[in-house]
Ligand SMILES: NC(=O)c1ccc[n+]([C@@H]2O[C@H](COP(=O)([O-])OP(=O)(O)OC[C@H]3O[C@@H](n4cnc5c(N)ncnc54)[C@H](O)[C@@H]3O)[C@@H](O)[C@H]2O)c1
Ligand SMILES: N[C@H](CO)Cc1c[nH]c[nH+]1
């Protein structure tokens with residue numbers, strides 16, 4: 001606050017404001033204590049002025065009437081920023097920083113006029129610009145930067161006089177009143193001078209579409225970000241909310257809104273990791289903001305209130321109310337599972353709006369490029385999270401594994417490994433029907449993967465006397481990751497365990513995050529582990545499970561290859577360890593969030609198409625589903641959209657689906673060739689063909705993890721029971737990777753046998769190439785033999 005330009009108000013402050021409204025511009029106002037009857041009247045004035053008129057109110061204690069220290073403390077606790085005195089005073093309990101002495105050269109006066117105020121104000125500023133203008137930053141009432149302009153003495157004088165945004169246009173060389181032609185006017189709330197008095201800040205309330213001449217809210221684009229962005233969106237939704245949308249429901253249903261605020265507050269108290277805390281706080285802010293907007297309270301009001309609280313010099317003890325303390329004891333009780341936090345993590349912030357896919361024409365290249373871009377993973381950020389986890393597991397083994405399982409999965413384990421033979425009690429709850437279903441799936445997967453085994457070595461005679469062969473050997477020890485975050489996936493256990501067994505791996509280790517309720521993995525996963533001959537189940541998930549299997553710990557054996565899909569932490573850890581030569585461990589492929597591309601024509605059944613899109617959309621918020629339509633009528637597209645919406649609403653994981661569909665698209669093509677070109681470029685994990693004579697089109701597929709041919713082949717069959725493997729490359733890696741298969745669990749060794757005849761056939765070629773490479777040792781190994789055999793002379797060069 002700059003004291004000399006602080007207008008002094010008496011108890012006639014309301015009249016003064018009405019007759020001299022310019023005083024609001026000061027932002028800082030001083031009250032003359034001697035003009036008030038008592039401290040209660042001062043308090044009334046402070047509250048009035050702080051309600052949108054002044055940013056700070058100070059109290060001048062120069063007259064006869066003084067207040068005692070307790071009264072002053074009360075005033076300082078309730079919005080008075082400073083006490084001004086004309087002599088040095090000190091108080092026992094008031095910090096000296098809040099008591100300021102009025103400089104001797106300052107004469108306080110109530111007779112301030114617009115002209116004198118502006119004059120005093122302008123006498124403060126200076127400029128070193130050649131054109132004599134003042135650089136002026138324009139901000140809104142949340143202090144969000146709207147843009148940069150220039151002011152002249154005259155424009156500032158006019159702005160203060162009219163209380164609107166008036167600036168100086170350098171391009172037109174004239175004074176410019178913001179919004180006179182566009183209608184995007186500004187009311188001026190405050191003018192500040194910066195620390196070295198050569199730049200101004202205009203705080204304004206912006207009317208209309210925004211500040212920038214390009215139609216955006218600011219000269220740096222729209223205010224779509226953060227709390228201010230949210231406030232703008234919600235204020236807009238309050239007026240224009242889509243009928244039946246979630247936001248509209250919240251505005252209308254106060255009971256629902258209040259319940260959500262309490263729910264989010266509780267979840268924030270349960271969050272532990274940085275990501276969870278940010279997520280839950282964002283949820284809470286969202287619902288709190290809906291309540292504010294619904295009641296006409298702005299962020300600026302909240303910030304003013306925060307400012308007031310910051311001025312308090314005596315604080316309340318801050319104890320919590322009894323009922324909340326009692327609640328807290330209940331929710332931290334480990335026996336009670338907090339509201340499914342993982343599922344919550346994936347819940348959309350705001351809507352119950354229509355679930356529908358964007359539609360683009362294949363000719364809209366920009367639209368198509370956007371449509372086929374997978375939701376981005378911030379690799380560097382994830383690596384930053386994952387690296388210390390890997391290092392800790394590597395350095396302190398089981399102890400770190402146990403700690404991370406407690407931290408991320410909420411389970412306190414004594415030992416991180418369950419050893420075979422697995423106790424029967426771990427199968428508790430497994431129904432006969434489930435066993436039969438798993439048995440059927442295991443048998444089909446076994447049949448298909450056993451058929452892939454190479455029965456005899458591959459033997460080829462490349463030249464007479466030169467026999468080359470190749471034969472497989474199982475990778476000795478494999479670590480199979482079974483995801484268990486948002487869904488328990490026994491199907492993944494069998495998709496990995498069965499081929500490992502078929503290939504003949506000597507040690508099969510499973511890893512899966514334990515469930516919170518009893519610290520075990522599901523009986524279905526234990527059953528599959530038994531059927532596949534797994535030796536151990538590591539009760540851990542995420543990067544820590546991958547690190548334990550890659551480097552080994554006291555109880556987890558080090559494996560040679562880690563396979564299996566997982567979330568971004570699992571995938572990042574797999575990428576890390578495969579690049580660490582000290583781990584000496586390979587991985588199968590980057591198998592990330594599930595995705596599907598469906599090609600459908602006008603004859604496709606809309607319900608089938610919608611169900612296939614949704615079956616992958618429900619996997620995770622980072623999944624992606626694409627429909628490529630071949631000559632689809634707009635009626636058909638509409639029917640598909642309706643079916644997606646209807647079916648999605650009936651799914652328990654609708655919140656996940658909603659977020660996945662938000663980055664999923666329908667691409668409309670004119671013919672089949674174009675559709676298959678599109679699909680080959682995308683290289684989907686799953687490709688579903690719901691077109692006439694679908695099997696005839698399979699030869700057109702160059703890139704895909706797995707293909708589902710014809711309208712009665714839902715992808716779910718391949719996910720569980722038909723026999724093909726569901727661990728497949730995502731993110732477009734189908735261009736260069738195959739899905740898991742028997743060979744994924746093997747490596748291939750080649751052998752050769754060369755006779756004297758063979759040496760005669762290829763020896764000279766070997767020597768010739770070795771010579772050009774400058775590798776005489778290589779050349780010599782052939783030369784010695786050939787000359788002993790008399791195939792070349794001793795002095796052969
Ligand atoms: N491509 C395929 O073949 C295929 C097959 C099946 C599943 N999937 C995909 O696998 C994924 C499974 O993911 P999921 O999350 O359900 O299970 P998950 O088992 O992969 O991950 C859960 C683990 O992540 C770790 N974790 C969670 N939050 C963390 C944090 N903030 N910091 C560090 N670690 C953290 C925890 O250790 C937890 O145990 C899905 O994206 C699904 O689509 C892909
Ligand atoms: N579709 C997943 C592979 O992307 C596998 C899966 C497991 N359970 C259900 N689906």
Ligand SMILES: [Zn+2]
Pocket residue numbers: 594615616619719
């Ligand atoms: Zn699936």
